[in-house]
Amino acid sequence: MDSEHHDIMTISQVAKYFQISEMTTYKLVQDGKIPAFKIGSHWRIQKSDLTDLIQKLKNGERI
Template structure:
């Protein structure tokens, strides 16, 4: 799946960050990674994920 999607699943975010799905789910559920729910399923906007990563690069905490 080389196509970049605007909205990512927990699994896609975990793969992108190279961390476990469990850790990713916890970070999203705690609000550390910005996400939203559609029904019972969490989703993350790719732009929000990029902003999160940029914040980490500038010394913000997880």
């Protein structure tokens, strides 16, 4: 569990974190359901945004 504790995560790390496929994660990012930003051609996700998203999901919001 070394590289999974960074503040900035890749699509692959987010997929593992949520235990969903990378394809699903990529689609959610592209649709704006998971807040993300691009560095060059690579998507990155801030871990604190995932915490906010999890809270919204727990409160019954759908993505």
